[in-house]
Amino acid sequence: MTKNSSSKQQAEAVSGPVWDWAAGHGPVTGALSATTGAFAVATTGTAAGMPPGWALAVGAAGAIGHTAAGIRLRNAGRTIAARAASWLVGAGWTTWAMTNGPLTWAALGSLATIGVGIGAATRSTNLYEEAREEEAIAAEQRQIAEALSAERREIAAEWIDRIQRVCSVTVRVLAVEKWEAGTGFTIDAELPGATTYERIAGHSAALSADAHLPHGCTATANPGIHQGRTLIDVATVNVLETETTYPADYAPLSLHTGIPWGYRSNAEQILAYLREQCALVVGPTGSGKTNMVHVILAGFARAVDVLTFVIDLNAGSAGLSWVLPALQHQPAEGERQLRPGVDWLAGTVDEAHLMLDAVLRIGHQRKISYQSLMTREDTDLLPIGPKIPQIMLVIDEGAEILVSNDKPLKKLAAKILEVIRMLRAMGIRTVLTALGSTASVLGNLMIRREAKVRVALTGGEKEGMDLGKLFPGSRGLKVDQAPYKGAGFMGTPESPAGLFKCWRIKPSQIREIVATTSERHPTLDTVSAQAAGEDYARRWSRDRIAWMHDTDRTPAIPADGDGTEGEPRQGLNLAALREPHPEQADRSDADRLADAFMREIDEQFGTTSEPNRSTTEPRPERERPERPGLNLSALREDRSSAPETEPEPGAEGGPEWLTDAIAAIHDAGAAGMKPSAVADHVGRSRQAVRETLKAAAARGELVYRDNGPHSVYVHPDHA
Numbered sequence: 219m220t221k222n223s224s225s226k227q228q229a230e231a232v233s234g235p236v237w238d239w240a241a242g243h244g245p246v247t248g249a250l251s252a253t254t255g256a257f258a259v260a261t262t263g264t265a266a267g268m269p270p271g272w273a274l275a276v277g278a279a280g281a282i283g284h285t286a287a288g289i290r291l292r293n294a295g296r297t298i299a300a301r302a303a304s305w306l307v308g309a310g311w312t313t314w315a316m317t318n319g320p321l322t323w324a325a326l327g328s329l330a331t332i333g334v335g336i337g338a339a340t341r342s343t344n345l346y347e348e349a350r351e352e353e354a355i356a357a358e359q360r361q362i363a364e365a366l367s368a369e370r371r372e373i374a375a376e377w378i379d380r381i382q383r384v385c386s387v388t389v390r391v392l393a394v395e396k397w398e399a400g401t402g403f404t405i406d407a408e409l410p411g412a413t414t415y416e417r418i419a420g421h422s423a424a425l426s427a428d429a430h431l432p433h434g435c436t437a438t439a440n441p442g443i444h445q446g447r448t449l450i451d452v453a454t455v456n457v458l459e460t461e462t463t464y465p466a467d468y469a470p471l472s473l474h475t476g477i478p479w480g481y482r483s484n485a486e487q488i489l490a491y492l493r494e495q496c497a498l499v500v501g502p503t504g505s506g507k508t509n510m511v512h513v514i515l516a517g518f519a520r521a522v523d524v525l526t527f528v529i530d531l532n533a534g535s536a537g538l539s540w541v542l543p544a545l546q547h548q549p550a551e552g553e554r555q556l557r558p559g560v561d562w563l564a565g566t567v568d569e570a571h572l573m574l575d576a577v578l579r580i581g582h583q584r585k586i587s588y589q590s591l592m593t594r595e596d597t598d599l600l601p602i603g604p605k606i607p608q609i610m611l612v613i614d615e616g617a618e619i620l621v622s623n624d625k626p627l628k629k630l631a632a633k634i635l636e637v638i639r640m641l642r643a644m645g646i647r648t649v650l651t652a653l654g655s656t657a658s659v660l661g662n663l664m665i666r667r668e669a670k671v672r673v674a675l676t677g678g679e680k681e682g683m684d685l686g687k688l689f690p691g692s693r694g695l696k697v698d699q700a701p702y703k704g705a706g707f708m709g710t711p712e713s714p715a716g717l718f719k720c721w722r723i724k725p726s727q728i729r730e731i732v733a734t735t736s737e738r739h740p741t742l743d744t745v746s747a748q749a750a751g752e753d754y755a756r757r758w759s760r761d762r763i764a765w766m767h768d769t770d771r772t773p774a775i776p777a778d779g780d781g782t783e784g785e786p787r788q789g790l791n792l793a794a795l796r797e798p799h800p801e802q803a804d805r806s807d808a809d810r811l812a813d814a815f816m817r818e819i820d821e822q823f824g825t826t827s828e829p830n831r832s833t834t835e836p837r838p839e840r841e842r843p844e845r846p847g848l849n850l851s852a853l854r855e856d857r858s859s860a861p862e863t864e865p866e867p868g869a870e871g872g873p874e875w876l877t878d879a880i881a882a883i884h885d886a887g888a889a890g891m892k893p894s895a896v897a898d899h900v901g902r903s904r905q906a907v908r909e910t911l912k913a914a915a916a917r918g919e920l921v922y923r924d925n926g927p928h929s930v931y932v933h934p935d936h937a
């Protein structure tokens with residue numbers, strides 16, 4: 219039975235023909251059915267005295283029916299003839315048997331012979347039909363292949379000629395492969411003699427112009443399977459022009475298998491491998507750099523073996539979108555607090571110093587503590603994984619910090635350079651962004667040497683875009699090939715510099731990713747967490763993240779040059795928020811929210827270490843000033859339901875343990891004590907202790923010495 223006929227029969231079976239002439243039989247069942255049918259008609263017809271001519275009439279009708287069905291199915295003539303003949307022979311035998319008696323040896327013997335004959339004929343016609351059908355399919359495929367290879371031959375001939383004219387190189391094209399996305403093709407060509415692929419790569423722009431490729435499309439020569447071959451990617455559809463949103467699957471990623479940063483002209487994803495490499499992303503204002511930073515942070519958030527530390531001295535704006543969804547999240551009953559999409563965010567020079575110092579301590583401690591692990595694993599690279607995560611330090615406009623002549627930034631730069639220089643093997647790498655690929659940025663040897671994953675977002679900007687410096691050796695790249703936001707050039711050690719486009723990532727996607735990946739982030743390994751110490755453990759504490767709630771603050775107050783290194787030149791004046799001043803009688807909503815957030819993070823993920831803290835310790839209810847513009851869910855709790863517990867800090871005398879605390883502070887002398895140390899001493903929560911000490915300072919019982927994260931309380935005797 220042929221494939222075609224069987225499918226048609228199935229279709230007809232569904233519609234239910236009354237008499238199915240096309241109904242098929244195998245050689246054995248066909249023959250059996252014919253002979254038993256004929257025998258039954260002959261015996262019952264004889265017994266019932268049926269006129270023998272009727273059998274002949276039925277046989278003729280069968281032959282006509284099968285012939286019609288065979289024609290409809292486009293069976294071969296010999297198949298139709300064989301099937302019609304089977305009917306007629308069967309009918310002839312029936313007529314003869316009815317005339318001469320069916321139950322004779324002659325009748326039975328001839329019927330058996332007819333059966334064998336029909337079986338053989340059916341088998342032969344079926345085989346013939348199958349062979350016919352296969353031949354038809356093969357012919358169709360041959361026709362398609364011929365048409366395709368004709369097109370390929372045409373492409374090959376056209377490009378051999380073009381390369382000869384434009385580059386004066388005569389190549390031999392071995393294959394032309396069309397891209398699945400239908401946006402271009404790749405030519406696999408053999409180079410003559412001692413010619414290298416760079417000879418063709420250098421003429422990329424001229425080749426693209428000669429081929430009249432649309433804007434945003436290029437012909438780029440890349441290394442081939444060996445040095446005598448080249449792969450020339452020719453994009454014919456401009457995928458860089460269209461805005462494509464970040465892929466929504468948010469599936470887990472690993473640093474070892476690459477983090478996708480965007481896609482090439484052939485719609486293929488381009489991956490950044492950052493286990494050993496640092497990265498540099500250059501883009502002038504408006505080119506889509508901030509968007510790209512978010513795409514990079516999205517990839518790190520999805521990775522199971524990466525913790526991201528962000529330094530953004532422009533008020534932390536790059537990392538805020540990754541923290542606020544967690545900060546504002548109010549878990550339902552039984553739900554876990556969301557973890558931020560980045561593990562540490564520094565928005566000020568002070569906080570950046572804390573972070574970099576911690577990172578350097580982590581790196582040095584890893585070198586010592588993981589020696590035996592590395593010996594066991596027989597590697598000189600720390601085995602990074604979910605248990606010992608890589609720390610990716612993302613520094614927005616970090617390249618500018620490195621080349622800055624500003625005194626406060628120079629110290630920061632020295633630490634960043636130390637991280638870049640010293641901590642590759644220990645799984646700490648950086649992604650720096652820069653506003654422009656200016657000579658000062660790219661003139662920095664360290665950046666050039668270490669940041670081998672490089673991106674230039676052009677957005678049509680031509681000024682200060684020295685692609686030759688950013689991608690040395692990649693001639694033929696022109697800024698005007700990618701005049702679109704989020705588009706530019708990317709090159710990695712694995713993938714030569716070429717056009718690329720970054721996905722567009724929307725704030726709603728960032729929130730989704732924070733929620734989706736919350737449980738996926740690794741925790742800092744104990745060795746590193748201990749080395750990072752308090753500064754890391756308390757990175758989400760109220761005083762250090764208070765500024766994050768100030769997203770609706772308007773004036774940007776420049777640092778007033780009081781000699782402190784702590785303030786960025788632009789952006790928010792955060793000093794007022796860093797440590798609550800004793801005079802600050804009221805705590806803000808932001809403070810409260812930060813407390814809740816840190817408490818949740820501490821309880822659920824154990825990323826801070828506060829040995830004596832009791833999580834069930836009742837917390838004093840305080841005045842809650844209304845702040846228009848912030849309507850965060852964590853603040854909406856019913857005030858009347860708040861527990862009345864410890865006496866209001868600041869009330870006459872304060873709690874009992876205050877005397878003990880004041881004595882300890884007195885004993886500490888002029889150095890004073892940090893609130894955290896006092897909390898440890900009296901065995902109370904830091905929150906309660908801070909409130910009480912603040913009130914005591916307001917009453918003159920203590921003196922508060924404000925020094926950012928190193929602020930202490932001093933006894934008036936030593937102040």
Ligand SMILES: Nc1ncnc2c1ncn2[C@@H]1O[C@H](COP(=O)(O)OP(=O)(O)OP(=O)(O)O)[C@@H](O)[C@H]1O
Binds near residue numbers: 461502505508510720
């Ligand atoms: N990958 C992209 N695809 C499409 N459009 C984009 C892409 N990236 C950015 N854009 C568009 O460009 C605009 C500017 O992007 P973005 O804010 O990231 O640029 P920027 O270089 O950081 O500029 P600025 O420094 O002024 O913030 C976005 O609002 C968006 O409309």
